[in-house]
Amino acid sequence: MKSLNFLKSSFIIRFTLCVGLLYAGQLAAQDGDAANGETLFKNNCASCHNPGDQVVVGPGLKGIQQRRDLAWLVKWVKNPNGVIASGDQYAVDLYNKYGKAQMTAFPSYGEKEVKDILAYVEKYNTAPAVVAVPGGGAAQPAGTTSGPSDLFTYLLVALLIVMLLVLGVLMTIVSVLSKAVTGTEGTQATGETFMERLRGGLTTFAQNKAVRTASVWFFILMATKATLDGMYGIGIQQGYAPKQPISFSHKLHAGQYKIDCNYCHTGVNRGKSAHIPSANICMNCHGVIKKESPEIQKIYAAVEANKPVEWVRVHNLPDLAYFNHAQHVNVGGVQCVQCHGEIEKMEVVQQRSSLTMGWCIDCHRKTEVNTKGNDYYTKLVSLHKTTTKESLKVADIGGLECSKCHY
Amino acid sequence: MSALCFVAASMSSCKRGHDSTSWEFAPNMYLPVGYEPYSQVSKNNINADGKNMREPVPGTVSRRNYQTTFGAGDSAVVDLMLYNVPKDSIEIAERVLVNPVPNNEKALVEGKALYGQYCQHCHGEGGEGNGLVAEQYKGVPNYKADAYLNMNDGHIFHVITHGKGRMWPHGSQMTPEERWKIVHYVHKLQKS
Numbered sequence: 001m002k003s004l005n006f007l008k009s010s011f012i013i014r015f016t017l018c019v020g021l022l023y024a025g026q027l028a029a030q031d032g033d034a035a036n037g038e039t040l041f042k043n044n045c046a047s048c049h050n051p052g053d054q055v056v057v058g059p060g061l062k063g064i065q066q067r068r069d070l071a072w073l074v075k076w077v078k079n080p081n082g083v084i085a086s087g088d089q090y091a092v093d094l095y096n097k098y099g100k101a102q103m104t105a106f107p108s109y110g111e112k113e114v115k116d117i118l119a120y121v122e123k124y125n126t127a128p129a130v131v132a133v134p135g136g137g138a139a140q141p142a143g144t145t146s147g148p149s150d151l152f153t154y155l156l157v158a159l160l161i162v163m164l165l166v167l168g169v170l171m172t173i174v175s176v177l178s179k180a181v182t183g184t185e186g187t188q189a190t191g192e193t194f195m196e197r198l199r200g201g202l203t204t205f206a207q208n209k210a211v212r213t214a215s216v217w218f219f220i221l222m223a224t225k226a227t228l229d230g231m232y233g234i235g236i237q238q239g240y241a242p243k244q245p246i247s248f249s250h251k252l253h254a255g256q257y258k259i260d261c262n263y264c265h266t267g268v269n270r271g272k273s274a275h276i277p278s279a280n281i282c283m284n285c286h287g288v289i290k291k292e293s294p295e296i297q298k299i300y301a302a303v304e305a306n307k308p309v310e311w312v313r314v315h316n317l318p319d320l321a322y323f324n325h326a327q328h329v330n331v332g333g334v335q336c337v338q339c340h341g342e343i344e345k346m347e348v349v350q351q352r353s354s355l356t357m358g359w360c361i362d363c364h365r366k367t368e369v370n371t372k373g374n375d376y377y378t379k380l381v382s383l384h385k386t387t388t389k390e391s392l393k394v395a396d397i398g399g400l401e402c403s404k405c406h407y
Numbered sequence: 408m409s410a411l412c413f414v415a416a417s418m419s420s421c422k423r424g425h426d427s428t429s430w431e432f433a434p435n436m437y438l439p440v441g442y443e444p445y446s447q448v449s450k451n452n453i454n455a456d457g458k459n460m461r462e463p464v465p466g467t468v469s470r471r472n473y474q475t476t477f478g479a480g481d482s483a484v485v486d487l488m489l490y491n492v493p494k495d496s497i498e499i500a501e502r503v504l505v506n507p508v509p510n511n512e513k514a515l516v517e518g519k520a521l522y523g524q525y526c527q528h529c530h531g532e533g534g535e536g537n538g539l540v541a542e543q544y545k546g547v548p549n550y551k552a553d554a555y556l557n558m559n560d561g562h563i564f565h566v567i568t569h570g571k572g573r574m575w576p577h578g579s580q581m582t583p584e585e586r587w588k589i590v591h592y593v594h595k596l597q598k599s
Contacts (some may be wrong), residue, residue, distance in 0.1 A: 044552040047536045048545070057546035057573065101546070101573055106554045234430045235437070241425040257539045262524035266580045273445050284575040289543050308460070313446060316428065318437040350425065 032112075037120030040113060044106065051124040058098055061121045074114045079105050235318070241350035242312040246298050255344035261336050268336075272324045276311055279303045314349050315340075321357070321405050332394075333370060364399035368392065473582055477507045488583035494569040494576075497562060504561030508587040510594075518592030521585050525577060526593075534596035546573045550597045563590045 041051065048057035064073070068090070076083050076091065080103040083091040095102070106113075205211060253259050262268060267275030282299050290296050302309045317323050328334045336343065341352030353359060369392045371377035377392070384392050398404055431437055439446050442459040450457040463469065468489065476485050486507035492500045508514050522530075531537040534550035541547035548555060565571075567586045568578035581589070 040553075043549055044554065047541075047548050104548065104552075104554045104572070108553055234432045237428045239425060240428055243426060257528060257543075259528045259540065260524040263528070263580070276445060278579070280576075280579060284577065285540060285544060287575055288545075288573060307456070308458070316437070316446070319439040319443075319446075320436050348425075 032115035032117070032119030034116070034119040034123040037116035037118070037123075041117050041120050045117065048101075048103070051121045055098075057101055058103060059094070062125050064121060065118060070111070070114065070118075073118075074109075074111050076103075077106050077109050077114055079107065081105065236354050236356060237316060237351055238354045239350060240314060240316075241346075241348045242314065244311055244348070245309060246295050246311075247348075248295075249347050250343045250349055251345055251347050258344075261343070268325045269329045271326055274325045279309065314351050315355065317355055321360075322407065323405070332367070360405070361395075361400060364394040367394045367399075369394060369397060471582060473584055478509045482509070488587075490568075490583070492565060497565050497569075497571070500561040500565035501559055502561065504564055506560040506564070506587045506590055508584060508591065510591050514588050514591050515595055517585075518588035518590075518595075521581070521589050522592045522596075525580060526589065529574075533599065534593065544573070550593060556597060560587070560590050560594075563593055 041049075045061075050056050050060045051062070053060040053062040068076075072083075072090075080091070084095050253264075254261060264277035264281050265274040266277070266281075267273050279299050279302055282296075283303070286296050286299060291300075299309065328339075329336075339353050341350070343349060369377065371381050371392060380397070381392055384396060393399070438448055442451065444460045447459050451459050454461055473488075475487055476483055478484055484507050486505075488507065490500075490504065492504070527538055528540045529536075529538045529544060529547050530550070531541065531547075536547035536549045538547065564583075564586055566574065567581070567589060568576060570576040578586070
């Protein structure tokens, strides 16, 4: 036992010594400031490089010192394009391997900055446990706070047991009572007479003239109402949600990723139409993201054939009415959702508003004109105030004039 | 009476699916008479590809009705903002292009709104490259990175117009004036 213990302790001492020496050796080789390196890395490099071995845009930096020497790295960081242009084989291969994406040049960086960053990369890779802990530590409290507390669970279980008990008692009472009732009940004859009585009563009721006339009138009125309702629906396409040639999801783009409507619908504050984005706008992201998806391949095919994607128009305002997006968005300050509904929650876009004339007029009657800080309206507002106490509405400045929309 | 019944039945029974536009009264009043770029039901026989939309004549330059005079009094400048700097000549843009939009509170407010519309989902609210799309897109830089701090107006304008690195050109989505306002706002973000 004693000798074993001794062996164990000596092993531990030797092990710690070894690790200590290794660590010291690394520090001596690096002589870079890892803390400064970390700030430099996170501000400047992290968008394209992972300090481990993951590929983000450029290669992961783990083991970079084994791959290249310091002089080359400094030269590369200062001017990557220059190194590639000089015909350095390694640099050219690197450039081609990572999709010909040029690394940003950091001409102000010298040996010191590069050494600091290398020290951070080394530290990151030698102590992965330290890096992993903050993430795990952060996740744990979040988990406990989101779940229900223990007391709450106990209460729920107790309530459930009580309810089951009550249910059991009720069931026994019902069964006992029903047994007692069937015991005193006579034969089925009474049941039959009841049915016969019911049938007789109903026949006399149906033969009553007043009842017959009333039911016929009821039917006619219902039919008329259904007809009128149906006729009111003519030309109203509310709820129209056609299948599009590409199953583009607004829920994903506008909802999850919060891309502004304006990014794709660029005409919304410039002209009559909000614009359906051309393929080059899709390519701004999908030149890189999800290239292999069959839906996105359809955009690639359209670009290659130089043919626009034929989307199905959802909001079809009749040609007899004029509508201009720019006027409503720029001047009126109307938000997209006010007419189009919560597009950011729609997988397939649906026409939410009725787009009837009544719907337009209703808004023009209710909406106040934003006259603040606009000299154009000063005289108009003072004139308006002499006649009424109501605020200036769109209807007061011509929002109900026929020729504003129909011409 | 029976006719009314039939109409009522046909009206109420046609609970249309989401794919149908349902009944239209006098469709010839609904469909555009003129050539609408975004509404088309039948083939256009005038254009070769059958579409109402036409590409601009090759070599033409679109002249939008935008502002050309900036600033007031003695410092007023006239700039038509017609640039012809090729994509690969960012050095020329850095040297030659001058921001005609005066850097004032108004320009910054507009710049911020435009930044929110066109840049924020990738570059993040504070320009730190941490937008929601950037997590998927990868490689979106921090404006405050040492290599970007000294970039001038012309450089940023050129990058918005033609793209750089992984970023694709965004010139088609914004007028030059809007891009210049974003340039002002990007500088503000770098200093914050």
